[in-house]
Structure formats: C-alpha cells, structure tokens
Amino acid sequence: MTFPAQRPRRLRKTELLRDLVRETRLSAKSFIYPLFVCPGSSLRQEVGSMPGVFQQSADCVVEDCREVESLGIPGVILFGLPESKDPRGASSLAQDGVVQCAIEAIRKAKLNLLVITDVCLCEYTDHGHCGVIENGEVANDPTLEILAEQALSHARAGADIVAPSDMMDGRVRAIRKKLDSSGFSDVPILSYAAKYCSGFYGPFREAADSAPQFGDRRSYQMDPANAREALKEVALDVEEGADMVMVKPALPYLDIVRQVKDEFRIPVAAYNVSGEYSMVKAAARNGWLDEKRVVTEILTGIQRAGADFILTYHAKDAARWLR
Ligand code: PBG
Numbered sequence: 001m002t003f004p005a006q007r008p009r010r011l012r013k014t015e016l017l018r019d020l021v022r023e024t025r026l027s028a029k030s031f032i033y034p035l036f037v038c039p040g041s042s043l044r045q046e047v048g049s050m051p052g053v054f055q056q057s058a059d060c061v062v063e064d065c066r067e068v069e070s071l072g073i074p075g076v077i078l079f080g081l082p083e084s085k086d087p088r089g090a091s092s093l094a095q096d097g098v099v100q101c102a103i104e105a106i107r108k109a110k111l112n113l114l115v116i117t118d119v120c121l122c123e124y125t126d127h128g129h130c131g132v133i134e135n136g137e138v139a140n141d142p143t144l145e146i147l148a149e150q151a152l153s154h155a156r157a158g159a160d161i162v163a164p165s166d167m168m169d170g171r172v173r174a175i176r177k178k179l180d181s182s183g184f185s186d187v188p189i190l191s192y193a194a195k196y197c198s199g200f201y202g203p204f205r206e207a208a209d210s211a212p213q214f215g216d217r218r219s220y221q222m223d224p225a226n227a228r229e230a231l232k233e234v235a236l237d238v239e240e241g242a243d244m245v246m247v248k249p250a251l252p253y254l255d256i257v258r259q260v261k262d263e264f265r266i267p268v269a270a271y272n273v274s275g276e277y278s279m280v281k282a283a284a285r286n287g288w289l290d291e292k293r294v295v296t297e298i299l300t301g302i303q304r305a306g307a308d309f310i311l312t313y314h315a316k317d318a319a320r321w322l323r
Contacts, residue, residue, distance in 0.1 A: 075114030089124030200275030261306030
C-alpha cells in the first residue's frame with residue numbers, strides 16, 4: 001500500500017462533504033432560553049454584566065417568548081425577581097408571585113412553548129442563600145417543604161417542568177411527593193443534579209439579584225474538583241424521581257456531561273451559564289473573538305459532550321445563525 005492510505009483531509013474538501021459526515025448537528029430545537037421576570041409592566045432593563053439579557057416585567061417576557069417561539073426554540077426557563085424578600089423566601093410561594101404571574105401570562109398567549117421554572121430560594125431570601133438559615137447555617141430539611149410548595153405553586157400556575165437548583169439533599173423526592181399528592185403527577189422534574197460551586201455564576205447573581213449576603217454556597221453546591229460525586233448526585237436524583245438531570249456550568253464540566261450521559265439512561269441537560277456567556281460577549285465587544293464562530297463552537301462542543309439540550313443565553317442569536 002502506498003503511503004498514506006488514509007487521508008482524513010479527503011472528507012474535509014467541500015462543505016457538502018463536511019456536512020455529510022458531520023457527527024453533531026446543532027439545532028435550535030435543543031436550546032432553552034433563560035428569562036428574568038420582575039414585577040410591574042413595560043419594564044425592560046438590561047443586565048450590566050450580561051449584554052443582551054434583560055430583567056423584564058411579565059408583559060415584556062411574553063413578547064420575548066413570542067420571539068423565542070418564532071425562532072423554533074422549544075422552551076424558556078423563568079427566574080423571579082420578587083417585590084419583597086424575607087428570611088424564608090415567602091414571596092416565592094405566592095400564587096400571584098412574579099414567576100407565577102409570568103407563567104399565567106405566557107399560558108394565556110397560547111404559545112407553543114415549554115415553560116420551565118427554576119425552583120430555589122436564593123432569589124427570594126433576604127440573605128441570598130438557597131435555603132433557610134438556622135444557627136448560621138443553611139438548613140437542609142426545613143428547606144424541603146418550602147421548595148416543594150414553591151414547585152407546586154409553579155405547577156398550579158401552569159409550568160410544564162419544574163427545575164430545582166438549590167442543591168439541598170432530598171429535594172427531588174420532596175417535590176415529587178408534593179406534586180403527586182396534589183394532582184400534578186404528570187409534571188416532570190428537571191433537577192440541577194450536578195451543580196458546582198462556580199465563579200461563573202457571577203453575572204447571574206446581578207441579573208437575579210441573588211448574591212449571598214454572607215459566606216458562599218460551598219456547603220451545598222459541589223466542589224469543582226469532584227467527578228465521582230457528580231455521578232452519586234445524579235444517581236440519587238434519579239432514585240428520588242428526577243425525569244431529567246442537569247450539569248452546571250457547562251464548559252469546565254464537559255467530562256461530567258459525558259460521564260452522566262454514558263452512565264444513565266435519562267435526558268441530560270447542560271447549563272451554559274452567565275459567566276460563560278459574559279466572557280464571550282466581552283471578548284466579542286473588544287473585537288478579540290468572532291462571536292458567531294465561538295458561540296457555535298461552544299454549543300457544538302456541549303452537545304458533542306452528550307447534552308441532549310442546552311440552557312443558554314445565546315439561544316436566540318444561535319437560533320438566528322442556524323437558520
Ligand atoms: C439559583 C441559580 C443560579 C443559577 C441558576 N439558578 C445561581 C446560583 O446558584 O448562585 C446560575 C445561572 C447562571 O449563572 O447563568 N440557585
């Protein structure tokens with residue numbers, strides 16, 4: 001045989017050929033677009049550290065959802081900026097709360113869109129932690145009932161999927177039990193199963209006004225150094241009744257996405273988080289990176305790693321580019 005018999009470059013000659021053998025096909029159908037809902041009407045305030053991302057009142061959120069639908073993106077995930085905060089996050093349970101009202105408004109608009117809700121306390125507590133505080137610590141078990149009630153109120157308002165992001169132990173079971181006993185046994189749970197304690201959430205905490213007022217989230221979110229622990233977290237959530245699991249953030253944890261995908265027969269989501277978005281935006285603004293190219297590359301990489309769908313602030317732009 002004359003050297004070289006194999007010339008991989010043969011299949012890279014034209015776009016038709018490259019497209020024919022492409023292993024990963026990015027599609028708007030696997031994006032979920034995050035939205036931040038605030039009280040009031042006609043409000044649309046850009047988040048300083050996240051160009052192109054807004055805090056919006058429910059009426060503007062509905063308009064955004066229309067655009068999301070028209071771009072072929074199947075769903076949104078809602079985060080709430082409540083009118084008031086207290087130590088127990090009571091405003092998160094109100095049937096007329098920000099998120100609950102936004103869900104109802106989206107439902108009323110009859111959009112063909114999945115409405116996912118983030119279930120957590122950090123946006124609603126005055127201390128900014130994801131659970132209630134007892135003896136200066138985030139208390140696990142007393143938080144579960146509040147999370148379950150919050151998930152139920154989202155389901156009552158019309159949420160299609162609830163997504164607990166608090167990282168308390170046992171919350172999936174608590175939420176599943178509550179939903180099942182209240183007539184919502186068909187509402188799936190997307191659990192933020194492997195959620196790492198990450199510096200990449202920085203811009204989100206400005207967007208959601210949810211920065212912890214003391215300490216950090218290390219006692220409940222995962223240590224970035226651990227991979228086997230992520231598989232344990234996922235296994236527990238599956239056992240407790242999670243229908244889908246999420247790995248978050250995405251880029252520093254693509255190995256986790258792949259391992260979860262290989263070990264579990266369950267849909268895997270990856271959250272391409274705020275800091276990952278803001279880095280690209282900042283570099284693109286400076287002319288240091290080609291935004292369209294790197295976003296496409298990033299999302300392709302996340303999908304190639306094994307994500308069945310991706311929560312990303314780039315969703316609308318990427319959907320336009322993919323048309
Ligand atoms: C709430 C929550 C966070 C994110 C999603 N849900 C922040 C946090 O844990 O502090 C982060 C999303 C992002 O950075 O884009 N617990």
